[in-house]
Amino acid sequence: xxxxPDVAHDPYAESIDPSVHCNTCxxxxxxxxVYILAGDVVPSWLTVHDEHGMEQMERSDDGWCVAxxxxxxxxxxxxARPGVCxxxxxxxxxxxxxxxxxxxxxxxxxxxxxxxxxx
Ligand code: SF4
Ligand code: SF4
Numbered sequence: 001x002x003x004x005p006d007v008a009h010d011p012y013a014e015s016i017d018p019s020v021h022c023n024t025c026x027x028x029x030x031x032x033x034v035y036i037l038a039g040d041v042v043p044s045w046l047t048v049h050d051e052h053g054m055e056q057m058e059r060s061d062d063g064w065c066v067a068x069x070x071x072x073x074x075x076x077x078x079x080a081r082p083g084v085c086x087x088x089x090x091x092x093x094x095x096x097x098x099x100x101x102x103x104x105x106x107x108x109x110x111x112x113x114x115x116x117x118x119x
Contacts, residue, residue: 020091022101027073028102029088029095030065034059040069040082057082 036047036055046067048058058066065079075081089095 014091015093017091017096019095022090025070028098030068031063032081034084037083041080042082
């Protein structure tokens with residue numbers, strides 16, 4: 001196995017599980033609180049401020065970030081997503097923990113229900 005020089009001595013990077021992929025997930029990390037930090041350029045209509053004045057991505061009643069496309073489960077502002085999202089490593093410990101929690105809990109994995117409109 002070869003390790004890229006940039007991650008040669010990064011325990012976190014080395015702990016990535018390459019078998020984990022977003023394609024087999026339900027964007028569970030997009031249900032987490034995502035704070036907007038200096039340098040982020042997220043449109044203000046997608047954010048809210050908490051009781052401490054901290055700006056964060058708004059989440060809908062279903063629990064997912066408002067910037068998530070509910071049909072594709074992909075980020076609609078991917079190129080302008082917050083730094084917090086950029087740093088969230090697919091297959092990393094935090095990712096795996098969120099997935100384990102989500103898919104392990106009763107009812108997990110079927111949170112989104114598409115209801116056909118038969119007019
Ligand atoms: S980063 Fe992890 S938790 Fe987030 S969508 Fe991808 S696999 Fe799921
Ligand atoms: S901004 Fe995009 S990547 Fe970040 S939580 Fe929202 S949908 Fe997910």
